[in-house]
Each structure stands twice: as C-alpha cells, then as structure tokens.
Amino acid sequence: MSALTNPINWILAGVLGYISYNYFSASVTPPPPTRRPKQPALVFKEYTPKELAQFDGRTADTRILLAVQGKVFDVTRGRNFYGPEGPYGNFAGRDASRGLAKNSFDKTVLVPLDGPIDKLENLEDEEKEALSDWAMHFESKYQVVGKLIENKD
Ligand code: HEM
Numbered sequence: 001m002s003a004l005t006n007p008i009n010w011i012l013a014g015v016l017g018y019i020s021y022n023y024f025s026a027s028v029t030p031p032p033p034t035r036r037p038k039q040p041a042l043v044f045k046e047y048t049p050k051e052l053a054q055f056d057g058r059t060a061d062t063r064i065l066l067a068v069q070g071k072v073f074d075v076t077r078g079r080n081f082y083g084p085e086g087p088y089g090n091f092a093g094r095d096a097s098r099g100l101a102k103n104s105f106d107k108t109v110l111v112p113l114d115g116p117i118d119k120l121e122n123l124e125d126e127e128k129e130a131l132s133d134w135a136m137h138f139e140s141k142y143q144v145v146g147k148l149i150e151n152k153d
Pocket residue numbers: 075078081088099100101102103104105141
C-alpha cells in the first residue's frame with residue numbers, strides 16, 4: 001500500500017490541516033468593536049414630569065428615562081424598546097406606572113404631563129401586582145437615576 005492510498009495518512013493529513021487552520025485563524029487580531037460614544041453617568045436627581053419628558057429619546061439629549069412607582073430609571077440601553085421606533089416608545093420620558101399596571105401602551109392611560117403625579121390609588125389588586133412585578137424587572141435591569149417629584153408651576 002503506497003503512502004497516498006493508506007487511509008491513516010489521509011486521516012493524519014486532515015487532523016494536521018484542522019489544527020493549523022485553528023492556530024492561524026486564532027492569531028488574526030479581531031477588529032475593534034464599534035460602540036456608541038459613552039454618555040457621562042447621570043447623577044441622582046429629582047425630575048418633575050415635565051423635566052422627565054425631555055428624556056424621551058427624541059430630543060437633544062438622546063438619553064431615555066422613565067419612571068416607575070416614583071423611581072426614575074435610565075433605560076437608554078433598552079433603546080430598541082423605548083426609542084421613537086420601539087414598541088414601548090410611549091413610556092419614554094414618562095411615568096410608565098399606570099400603563100405597566102394595566103398592561104397597556106396606550107398613551108391615554110398615562111396621566112397628563114402638566115398634572116399631579118399619579119397616586120395609583122384606583123388600581124385593581126391584579127394591576128398592583130403586575131406593577132410591582134414590572135418595578136422588580138426595572139430594578140434588576142436598569143440604573144435608578146432619580147426620583148419623580150411634582151411639577152413646580
Ligand atoms: C402583544 C403582545 C406583546 C408581545 C408579543 C410582547 C413581547 C415582548 C418581548 C419579546 C419583550 C422582550 C423581553 C426581554 O427580552 O426581556 C417584551 C418586553 C417588554 N414588554 Fe412586551 N409584549 C407584548 C405586550 C406588552 C404590553 C401590552 C406592554 C405594556 C405594558 C408591554 C411592555 C413591555 C415592557 C415594558 C418590556 C420590557 C422592556 C425592558 O426590559 O426594558 N408588552 N415584550
């Protein structure tokens with residue numbers, strides 16, 4: 001049996017080829033990842049509903065904030081959800097509590113921007129439960145950057 005017809009040689013050649021391919025392809029430096037420029041970290045502060053509305057991802061500051069049960073979350077990294085084209089863009093820059101409680105992304109569910117903060121008093125037990133589940137979701141995923149306070153005028 002010649003070296004070319006011996007199947008052991010073919011198997012050895014295959015193994016050698018596989019090892020060299022892995023060795024050389026691993027030594028190629030991968031291109032640097034493309035990232036959005038990092039925005040400075042937000043300092044914890046108070047936001048009125050009107051101030052919060054500036055952070056809806058459509059205005060000059062492209063950061064996206066929303067409030068749940070009085071806490072303001074930075075949801076910028078969830079831009080796919082809350083950006084202008086996202087399915088939950090209605091919550092961007094708003095107190096999302098009532099919409100989350102009622103499982104509705106209808107803008108009419110949210111309280112007006114220039115009115116008092118929603119006290120969430122007339123929710124069903126089930127809705128209150130849904131809201132606290134959402135609050136836990138946001139706590140675990142996003143940074144709390146502030147507190148929702150009443151409008152000043
Ligand atoms: C039509 C039915 C719906 C479908 C198929 C759907 C689908 C989804 C999916 C796939 C996610 C991503 C889950 C993840 O990766 O963590 C998500 C997240 C979410 N959904 Fe829905 N959804 C629906 C209805 C709703 C409604 C009615 C609301 C209104 C309260 C809502 C609010 C949210 C929120 C706030 C998130 C979390 C986004 C985040 O983590 O920042 N969804 N949904």
